[in-house]
Amino acid sequence: MLKRISALVLAAVLTASCGSGGGATSATSSGDDTITMGFSQVGAESGWRTANTKSVQDSAKNAGVTLKFSDAQQKQENQIKALRSFIQQKVDIIAFSPVVESGWDTVLQEAKRANIPVILTDRAVDSKDTTLYKTFLGSDFVEEGKKAGQWLVEEYKSSTDPVNIVELQGTTGSAPANDRKAGFLEVVGADPKFKIIATQTGDFTRAKGKEVMEAFLKSNPDIDVLYAHNDDMGLGAIEAIEGAGKVPGKDIKIITVDAVKDGMQALADGKINFIVECSPLLGPQLMDLAKKVLKGEQVPPRVVTEETTFTQEQAKEVLSTRQY
Numbered sequence: 001m002l003k004r005i006s007a008l009v010l011a012a013v014l015t016a017s018c019g020s021g022g023g024a025t026s027a028t029s030s031g032d033d034t035i036t037m038g039f040s041q042v043g044a045e046s047g048w049r050t051a052n053t054k055s056v057q058d059s060a061k062n063a064g065v066t067l068k069f070s071d072a073q074q075k076q077e078n079q080i081k082a083l084r085s086f087i088q089q090k091v092d093i094i095a096f097s098p099v100v101e102s103g104w105d106t107v108l109q110e111a112k113r114a115n116i117p118v119i120l121t122d123r124a125v126d127s128k129d130t131t132l133y134k135t136f137l138g139s140d141f142v143e144e145g146k147k148a149g150q151w152l153v154e155e156y157k158s159s160t161d162p163v164n165i166v167e168l169q170g171t172t173g174s175a176p177a178n179d180r181k182a183g184f185l186e187v188v189g190a191d192p193k194f195k196i197i198a199t200q201t202g203d204f205t206r207a208k209g210k211e212v213m214e215a216f217l218k219s220n221p222d223i224d225v226l227y228a229h230n231d232d233m234g235l236g237a238i239e240a241i242e243g244a245g246k247v248p249g250k251d252i253k254i255i256t257v258d259a260v261k262d263g264m265q266a267l268a269d270g271k272i273n274f275i276v277e278c279s280p281l282l283g284p285q286l287m288d289l290a291k292k293v294l295k296g297e298q299v300p301p302r303v304v305t306e307e308t309t310f311t312q313e314q315a316k317e318v319l320s321t322r323q324y
């Protein structure tokens, strides 16, 4: 009991000394300085997502944020339910990674009416009313698509022959699928020798990537390049390509996005030719932004993650030091 009391006293002292300028008002609705964040995650569809979930959970712990975590299993209806439940529970702040871009206005208005600020992480929404959220933290997916296209243009710069491309798209209607497609097209569309002969969603999963690539291979005997919107679909497609007796990275050149460990290993092994990095380590910045928002500080409406690209040689160099 005594121990408990002294812990409480200590906590009170710490709170007083670390609080926002000793002001009497608390940033949080719970009346103390502990922030409760409701976080609605897309699912567990890829290596990227697993690393992102870990980053958010670890950073919440480090920042002393109580995290209510909910996995939507790639379904928008589950995310909407989770957001409504966070509103009902009166969390201090909501963060979420919207599985698709459209259809969020109603639930975001409900959060706004309840005075619960919202931060978008990783993926964007297409709401016209940008006051429905405080900021959007994540990658520039159009830029990622452009980087993929630029590598291809460089790789085929001395050839005038047609280049037959197949594309494995991410989840239909998601920001990364829409934007990675648009950025890529913007670059390769400038030269008519690049032909996208088949394009379909593989839902960002390895299993779907394999299945769709098998179908592509059956109906298109002459595929030169695969552009996969993430590593996992690319890795599934590699199995399909090998199953069809072809050599991934040679008979069919492969470009993917993410740069998770398994993808980087395949790149170092020569099975993938180029990876555009997309960092899932958004947790620390998210906790920082949440604290600022709750203190009433101004935050930028858009925070873009810094990223690079990797060739096979570069993958060999950095593989052992990758964090995810």
Ligand code: GYE
Residues within 6 Å of the ligand: 045, 046, 047, 048, 049, 122, 123, 176, 204, 229, 230, 231, 232, 257, 258, 278
């Ligand atoms: O590229 C993919 C994941 O939204 C950036 O979602 C994320 C994407 C990532 O499933 O692997």
